[in-house]
Amino acid sequence: MPAKTKTDYYELLGVSRKASTKDLRSAFRNLARKYHPDLNPGDKSAEEKFKQIQEAYDVLSDAKKRQMYDQHGFYSEHFPGGAPGDAQEGPGGVQFDFGGFDFGGGGGTSFRDLFSQFFRGGTSAESSVVEREPGGDLEYQLEIDFQEAVRGIVKKLSVVRLDGCAACHGTGAIGSPQTCTACNGTGVIQQAAGRMRFNVPCTRCGGTGKLRTPCRTCNGEGRVRRTETIDVRIPAGVAGGSRVRVPGKGNSGTMGAPPGDLYLRVEVKPHPVFERKGDDLFVEVPVTVAEATLGAKIEVPTIDGRSVVRIPPGTNSGQRLRLREKGVPSARSGTRGDQYVEVQVVVPKPTDERVRTLMKELESVAPDDPRKDLFTKAGV
Numbered sequence: 416m417p418a419k420t421k422t423d424y425y426e427l428l429g430v431s432r433k434a435s436t437k438d439l440r441s442a443f444r445n446l447a448r449k450y451h452p453d454l455n456p457g458d459k460s461a462e463e464k465f466k467q468i469q470e471a472y473d474v475l476s477d478a479k480k481r482q483m484y485d486q487h488g489f490y491s492e493h494f495p496g497g498a499p500g501d502a503q504e505g506p507g508g509v510q511f512d513f514g515g516f517d518f519g520g521g522g523g524t525s526f527r528d529l530f531s532q533f534f535r536g537g538t539s540a541e542s543s544v545v546e547r548e549p550g551g552d553l554e555y556q557l558e559i560d561f562q563e564a565v566r567g568i569v570k571k572l573s574v575v576r577l578d579g580c581a582a583c584h585g586t587g588a589i590g591s592p593q594t595c596t597a598c599n600g601t602g603v604i605q606q607a608a609g610r611m612r613f614n615v616p617c618t619r620c621g622g623t624g625k626l627r628t629p630c631r632t633c634n635g636e637g638r639v640r641r642t643e644t645i646d647v648r649i650p651a652g653v654a655g656g657s658r659v660r661v662p663g664k665g666n667s668g669t670m671g672a673p674p675g676d677l678y679l680r681v682e683v684k685p686h687p688v689f690e691r692k693g694d695d696l697f698v699e700v701p702v703t704v705a706e707a708t709l710g711a712k713i714e715v716p717t718i719d720g721r722s723v724v725r726i727p728p729g730t731n732s733g734q735r736l737r738l739r740e741k742g743v744p745s746a747r748s749g750t751r752g753d754q755y756v757e758v759q760v761v762v763p764k765p766t767d768e769r770v771r772t773l774m775k776e777l778e779s780v781a782p783d784d785p786r787k788d789l790f791t792k793a794g795v
């Protein structure tokens with residue numbers, strides 16, 4: 416008969432709601448070691464507890480069932496009215512609900528069978544067996560100068576990454592597996608409970624009968640943390656905030672799985688003179704009243720050096736002149752943006768007596784009111 420408990424499955428297994436399949440398996444394994452009826456003969460509460468954790472594991476380890484459980488707070492098959500075929504007659508007339516597991520015909524499943532069917536090894540053996548897992552991506556921040564971003568640069572970067580262990584070739588174990596001395600390779604040892612003895616999986620080798628020697632260099636992880644200096648090529652024209660990918664320089668995968676990538680989030684320091692918008696550059700250039708009025712050829716700074724710009728006669732403050740293809744090379748196409756020169760007319764110092772005289776004369780020659788149109792448009 417299915418367990419009628421409504422205890423939270425996650426709480427039962429002692430895992431978070433975000434627990435991975437691996438977390439669940441390991442939680443279940445630990446609890447099964449504690450509560451399996453074979454290990455607790457005659458203990459009804461352990462039996463009940465085992466049924467519950469079995470049920471919780473059955474639901475949570477199945478993606479579809481888990482989704483249903485997360486949504487509704489229960490999984491229907493395991494509540495009253497669920498599939499009767501799930502129940503099996505256990506030893507001593509105790510009914511076990513093994514949920515979706517198929518343990519084969521006959522009575523209850525011994526701890527040993529459960530162990531070998533689902534866990535393929537216990538703690539000691541598993542710790543020295545590395546699972547195949549792709550290396551994760553790494554992300555670093557890199558601050559570069561404005562000019563470095565414009566021209567592109569190769570930077571040396573110190574990166575801490577997980578690299579395959581050379582000592583064990585990433586397997587986490589050294590040498591060939593040895594026969595377990597605790598169980599003589601049978602995978603089973605005897606455990607005493609009162610005056611009775613029970614066969615249980617060997618705790619030394621986890622029931623595999625074999626012992627592997629964990630690699631000392633990587634502590635059986637198959638990977639070691641290593642600081643590596645990597646030459647990173649930052650392409651010309653890279654924009655602030657963009658990510659540059661360095662393929663294969665993330666963490667190494669284990670057991671031959673592919674490595675991750677290294678991503679660099681590029682920050683560009685601001686320039687005191689140039690402002691960048693896309694691939695175009697903007698620079699404010701002061702000109703005198705005479706240059707603005709009469710026109711002039713002046714020198715302006717560009718990222719290539721100095722360039723000559725012609726200021727047309729009658730240029731006002733705020734007017735923009737375009738220098739074609741003097742901007743930043745596009746990181747994608749390589750074609751350059753433009754540079755815009757924004758004219759800033761600088762008035763002469765009014766403290767100079769000759770300047771005051773000349774300005775008064777200018778006023779008498781060109782007495783136009785520059786605000787005439789403004790009032791007309793404003794309607795005041």
Ligand SMILES: [Zn+2]
Binds near residue numbers: 582587
């Ligand atoms: Zn190693």
Ligand SMILES: [Zn+2]
Binds near residue numbers: 595598599600619
């Ligand atoms: Zn053993």
